[in-house]
Structure formats: structure tokens, C-alpha cells
Amino acid sequence: MASDILVVDDEIDIRNLIAGILEDEGYEVRTAADSDEALAAIGARRPQLIFLDIWLQGSKMDGLQLLDAIRAQHSTMPIVMISGHGNIETAVSAIKRGAYDYIEKPLKADRLLLAAERALEASRLRREVESLRTKSGEFQDLIGNSAVMNQLRSTIEKISPTNSRIMIMGPSGSGKELVARTIHKKSLRSEGPFVVVSSASITPDKMDEALFGAEAKPGQDPSVGALEEAHGGTLYLDEIGDMPLETQARILRVLVAQEFNRVGGSQKVRVNVRIISSSARDLQEEVTEGRVREDLFHRLSVVPVRVPALAQRREDVPMLIDYFLRQTAENQGLPRRIVGEDAMAVLQAHDWPGNVRQLKNNVERLLILTRDGDPNDPISADLLPNEIGAIVPPLSSQAGGEHIMALPLRDAREIFERDYLRAQINRFSGNVSRTAEFVGMERSALHRKLKTLGIA
Numbered sequence: 001m002a003s004d005i006l007v008v009d010d011e012i013d014i015r016n017l018i019a020g021i022l023e024d025e026g027y028e029v030r031t032a033a034d035s036d037e038a039l040a041a042i043g044a045r046r047p048q049l050i051f052l053d054i055w056l057q058g059s060k061m062d063g064l065q066l067l068d069a070i071r072a073q074h075s076t077m078p079i080v081m082i083s084g085h086g087n088i089e090t091a092v093s094a095i096k097r098g099a100y101d102y103i104e105k106p107l108k109a110d111r112l113l114l115a116a117e118r119a120l121e122a123s124r125l126r127r128e129v130e131s132l133r134t135k136s137g138e139f140q141d142l143i144g145n146s147a148v149m150n151q152l153r154s155t156i157e158k159i160s161p162t163n164s165r166i167m168i169m170g171p172s173g174s175g176k177e178l179v180a181r182t183i184h185k186k187s188l189r190s191e192g193p194f195v196v197v198s199s200a201s202i203t204p205d206k207m208d209e210a211l212f213g214a215e216a217k218p219g220q221d222p223s224v225g226a227l228e229e230a231h232g233g234t235l236y237l238d239e240i241g242d243m244p245l246e247t248q249a250r251i252l253r254v255l256v257a258q259e260f261n262r263v264g265g266s267q268k269v270r271v272n273v274r275i276i277s278s279s280a281r282d283l284q285e286e287v288t289e290g291r292v293r294e295d296l297f298h299r300l301s302v303v304p305v306r307v308p309a310l311a312q313r314r315e316d317v318p319m320l321i322d323y324f325l326r327q328t329a330e331n332q333g334l335p336r337r338i339v340g341e342d343a344m345a346v347l348q349a350h351d352w353p354g355n356v357r358q359l360k361n362n363v364e365r366l367l368i369l370t371r372d373g374d375p376n377d378p379i380s381a382d383l384l385p386n387e388i389g390a391i392v393p394p395l396s397s398q399a400g401g402e403h404i405m406a407l408p409l410r411d412a413r414e415i416f417e418r419d420y421l422r423a424q425i426n427r428f429s430g431n432v433s434r435t436a437e438f439v440g441m442e443r444s445a446l447h448r449k450l451k452t453l454g455i456a
């Protein structure tokens with residue numbers, strides 16, 4: 001996506017010259033002759049960079065006043081001043097007031113392009129640092145080598161470079177947002193912003209403003225909404241089913257018309273944004289029950305992507321654990337640890353209703369709890385929190401401890417074998433060969449055993 005640059009200068013020749021040089025390099029350029037036009041252009045859509053003439057003759061505000069006015073509303077907007085020959089001092093004072101750089105007249109194409117590149121790069125880096133900071137280093141590769149994860153990865157490769165809208169479905173904590181970030185990173189918009197709007201963290205009455213922004217009210221600054229913020233990049237709508245129906249209707253209108261009004265505003269804002277949305281619930285059901293608009297659902301899920309629950313890809317658990325152990329050790333300055341085989345078996349057999357997020361939290365907790373132990377000792381199963389449970393899930397009620405004591409050995413053993421093998425089969429996602437290898441039986445013998453015990 002080409003960056004959107006606004007050139008503000010009262011001299012038409014200068015405006016055209018700068019616009020021509022920038023457009024030749026593939027930038028998208030808009031121009032303004034005075035402060036009113038400039039503020040209107042910024043109001044219509046926030047640019048990614050502004051070239052601003054210091055003098056600005058015949059304008060309500062001169063360049064420095066306009067600089068202050070823009071920065072008051074958009075404190076992080078990169079602005080490069082255009083300075084006349086001999087007023088370098090003013091240019092320097094503009095930098096003190098928050099301009100990013102200045103270029104001198106007569107203009108030189110290479111200096112102009114260099115200034116544009118640097119300012120855009122600095123602003124991109126600032127966004128990246130911010131997003132890394134807020135995510136506290138959470139951006140990471142998609143870990144996992146199971147068949148379903150490999151399938152997911154190849155889907156991501158195919159759909160990322162297209163501009164199509166994507167609906168990601170999967171249970172909470174399974175990695176939907178990470179998949180969305182990966183798609184963005186591999187798309188042609190990767191240099192643009194990735195903006196998240198999460199229904200969980202915004203109250204319904206604030207949702208419209210969060211998405212569309214709001215026009216300035218007396219005594220208040222205007223607010224830039226997520227759609228505008230995501231111009232040139234990707235907007236991730238987390239839990240679309242939790243958005244108020246009126247907001248859904250407004251999103252639909254944006255998708256149809258490609259433009260929208262800020263809350264309380266009458267001016268149309270045009271943006272170029274790819275929308276990726278997500279849902280942890282069955283959206284078809286949400287549609288049937290009237291919580292999601294059917295027309296919106298069809299427009300948003302041009303390409304549906306499913307992220308499987310962790311319990312459906314247990315093979316990935318050891319790799320994820322290893323990854324989180326390394327990551328946590330690095331982030332917290334703790335020694336690296338390894339997980340013992342007994343603990344690994346328990347962790348792999350667990351059902352993880354909170355999916356990868358729950359696994360990650362547990363690994364972090366384990367590493368912190370065992371920080372005083374000998375780093376060379378593998379973390380053993382007895383250190384796992386109770387809720388993770390033992391490898392044999394709580395025995396079915398009719399086979400509780402006391403009952404077992406009332407049974408002959410043969411029957412008690414059968415109950416144990418059934419629970420044990422069921423858990424092992426689960427752990428290896430139904431793969432009999434790998435289960436047989438682990439429990440130390442011939443494949444055919446295990447088959448017979450499973451049949452006798454009535455395990456499908």
C-alpha cells in the first residue's frame with residue numbers, strides 16, 4: 001500500500017513539484033494551499049506524513065501555528081517543514097515544537113525523498129515499538145507441526161497476499177489473533193498498521209466511537225477511530241458476535257460504500273482497510289439466533305479459516321511448551337528448565353479448555369514457581385497444579401477409589417486399563433501406532449486390547 005502524504009504550500013508550483021516527485025516514487029499525494037484546506041484534508045482522512053510550508057502566505061494560520069494545531073490533535077503525526085532559504089532558524093524552532101525534519105528551498109528531489117522515507121520509517125518503527133510494548137513481546141511465530149497446523153499454515157500462505165476479508169473461527173485462546181497477525185505480516189500491507197478492536201474490552205456504548213471515531217465537540221478533541229487508524233493496513237475485529245447490532249449495521253454500510261461518517265460528523269471518510277474478524281462461537285448459530293446479521297456474516301467471511309482447539313492437536317504440546325519455556329526464561333531472566341517425561345505426559349493428556357493461552361500461562365507459572373530449584377532438575381509431574389490433574393483423568397464415578405477396593409483385581413485392573421489407554425490414545429490424537437510405541441505394546445496387541453475394553 002502506498003503511503004498517503006499531504007503537501008501544504010501556498011505556492012502552486014511548489015505543491016505540484018513536490019507532488020510530482022513523490023508520485024513518481026509511488027506515494028499517494030494530496031495537496032492543500034492553506035490551513036483551512038489542510039485541516040479539511042486531514043479531517044477527511046488522516047495522512048501518514050505531511051510536508052508543511054513554514055510561511056504559508058494568505059492563510060488563516062501560518063505554518064508554525066498549523067504545526068501546533070495538527071500536533072494538538074495528532075501528536076504522533078510525522079511533519080516535515082518546508083523552509084525558505086534563509087529561515088533555517090525558524091525551521092529549527094519548528095523541530096523543537098515537534099516537527100520531524102525540514103527541507104530547504106530550492107527543493108532537491110533526493111533530499112525530499114530521503115526526508116519522506118526517513119519520516120515514514122520513523123513513524124512505522126514507533127508504531128512497531130508501541131505494538132510490541134503493549135503486546136509485551138507477544139508477537140511470535142505460529143508454533144506447531146501437527147497436520148492441522150501445517151494445513152493452517154499453508155492456508156495462511158495462500159490467503160495472505162490477497163485482499164479478501166477473512167473470518168477466523170476457533171475456541172478462545174486457540175490463537176485466532178496470532179493467525180490474523182501472521183496473515184497481516186505476510187500480506188502486501190505488512191508495513192501498514194494492524195489495529196485490534198476487541199468487543200471484550202470496549203463497552204457497547206463506546207463501540208461506534210472506537211470504530212468510527214468522533215467529530216470534535218466544543219472543548220474536546222476529535223477522536224480517530226480504528227478504521228481510520230488502520231488505513232493502509234488491517235483491522236482485526238475480535239468477537240464480531242459481541243458487537244451491538246447497530247454497530248454491525250454500520251460496519252456493513254462501510255463494507256458496501258467504502259466510506260463512513262465519524263460519530264456526530266457529516267463528512268465522509270474514505271479508507272482502504274482489510275478486515276479480518278473472529279469468533280469463538282459458531283457464527284451460523286449466532287446468525288440463526290439473531291445476534292449476528294446474516295448479510296454482515298456473508299460479507300465478512302469471504303474466506304473462513306478454522307483454528308483447532310489444542311486438544312485436537314496434542315502433538316503440538318511439547319513443542320509449544322519448549323517454546324514458552326524458552327520465551328519465559330528469556331523475558332524474566334530465569335534459568336532455562338526442561339520438563340520431565342512424567343510431567344510432559346500429564347500436560348499432553350490434559351484437555352486445555354483455555355487452549356494455547358492456558359498452556360502458556362501454566363508454563364510461565366511453573367517456571368516462576370520452580371525458580372529456586374536446581375535448573376538441571378527436570379520439572380516433575382508432582383509440581384503441576386492440581387487442576388491439570390493426573391494422566392489418568394478422575395476415574396468415572398462408579399469406579400471411584402472405594403468402589404475399586406470392593407472389586408476383584410481382574411475387574412479393577414480392567415477399569416484402570418480402560419482409563420489409562422483412553423487417556424494415552426487421546427494424548428496421541430487417536431494414533432494407535434504412536435500410542436503402542438509409548439505404552440510398550442505391539443500395534444496389533446493394542447488393537448485387540450482396545451477392542452476388548454470397548455474403546456473406539
Ligand SMILES: Nc1ncnc2c1ncn2[C@@H]1O[C@H](COP(=O)(O)OP(=O)(O)OP(=O)(O)O)[C@@H](O)[C@H]1O
Nearest residue numbers: 141142143171172173174175176177178280356357
Ligand atoms: N500456535 C501458536 N504458537 C505460539 N503461540 C501461540 C500459538 N497460538 C496461540 N499462541 C499464544 O497464545 C495466546 C493466545 O492466543 P490468541 O490471543 O491469538 O488467541 P485467540 O484465539 O485470539 O483468543 P481469544 O478468542 O480469547 O481472543 C497468545 O499469547 C498467543 O501468542
